[in-house]
Amino acid sequence: MATQTPLSQSPLIIALDYPSLDAALCMADQLDPTRCRVKVGKELFTRSGPAVLEALHGRGFEVFLDLKFHDIPNTVASAVQAAAEQGVWMVNVHAGGGRKMMQAAAERLQAQRLQTHLIAVTVLTSMSAEDLGEVGVASSLAEQVERLARLAQDSGMEGVVCSAQEAKALNACCGKEFLKVTPGIRPSFAAANDQQRIMTPSAAMQAGSTYLVVGRPVTEAPDPMAALAAIETELTEH
Numbered sequence: 001m002a003t004q005t006p007l008s009q010s011p012l013i014i015a016l017d018y019p020s021l022d023a024a025l026c027m028a029d030q031l032d033p034t035r036c037r038v039k040v041g042k043e044l045f046t047r048s049g050p051a052v053l054e055a056l057h058g059r060g061f062e063v064f065l066d067l068k069f070h071d072i073p074n075t076v077a078s079a080v081q082a083a084a085e086q087g088v089w090m091v092n093v094h095a096g097g098g099r100k101m102m103q104a105a106a107e108r109l110q111a112q113r114l115q116t117h118l119i120a121v122t123v124l125t126s127m128s129a130e131d132l133g134e135v136g137v138a139s140s141l142a143e144q145v146e147r148l149a150r151l152a153q154d155s156g157m158e159g160v161v162c163s164a165q166e167a168k169a170l171n172a173c174c175g176k177e178f179l180k181v182t183p184g185i186r187p188s189f190a191a192a193n194d195q196q197r198i199m200t201p202s203a204a205m206q207a208g209s210t211y212l213v214v215g216r217p218v219t220e221a222p223d224p225m226a227a228l229a230a231i232e233t234e235l236t237e238h
């Protein structure tokens with residue numbers, strides 16, 4: 001399969017965290033696929049299935065399927081293959097699934113000549129140092145993110161999901177080409193909600209994020225398109 005030219009030069013990925021296909025498409029119809037990508041997560045995919053991918057692809061969007069696969073290697077490799085065969089632009093697994101799991105997924109894409117970007121989640125942006133300690137990780141948050149990012153890179157991942165707070169350190173240890181996909185983006189006008197490790201859009205780009213994942217600051221704003229425009233303005237002015 002030939003490498004595709006990216007549709008959008010924007011780093012923005014809008015998280016379509018909606019409970020129905022109709023609600024997600026209502027938002028997608030206000031967005032421009034040349035100005036952002038979209039993300040389909042667990043809620044929307046569980047409710048609407050592959051139909052949502054077809055509908056978004058039909059509207060010209062590049063789609064990040066954020067299902068964070070975490071299972072035995074063969075199961076994850078097959079799930080990643082299934083996602084890639086549906087034409088998604090990006091898919092992810094949990095780095096905590098380990099080297100064999102990540103390698104199996106990467107090798108499957110390669111064997112099938114599928115071009116979908118494969119990345120791994122390090123430590124969820126909703127987690128604090130205290131949360132990490134509670135699940136038995138003794139190292140600091142920064143150390144754990146770096147350990148998982150290095151393992152992900154070594155296992156054939158093209159990048160990681162991390163918070164923008166870790167982007168600078170990961171640029172130093174894994175290089176600038178290694179993708180840093182960062183949720184927990186909060187413009188000054190937005191609430192943190194359940195996110196613990198947050199940054200504004202402009203600070204995240206300055207820190208070295210490759211892509212910014214933005215959900216509720218846009219989707220739950222009184223005027224979503226005005227919120228998106230404010231983020232775009234912030235990004236162009238910095």
Ligand SMILES: O=c1ccn([C@@H]2O[C@H](COP(=O)(O)O)[C@@H](O)[C@H]2O)c(=O)[nH]1
Pocket residue numbers: 015017041066121123124125126161162183184185193195213214215216217
């Ligand atoms: O560590 C992670 C991994 C994934 N996410 C997802 O990103 C969006 C963020 O949405 P907001 O509304 O902007 O908080 C959401 O779909 C998460 O599932 C994440 O936040 N952190």
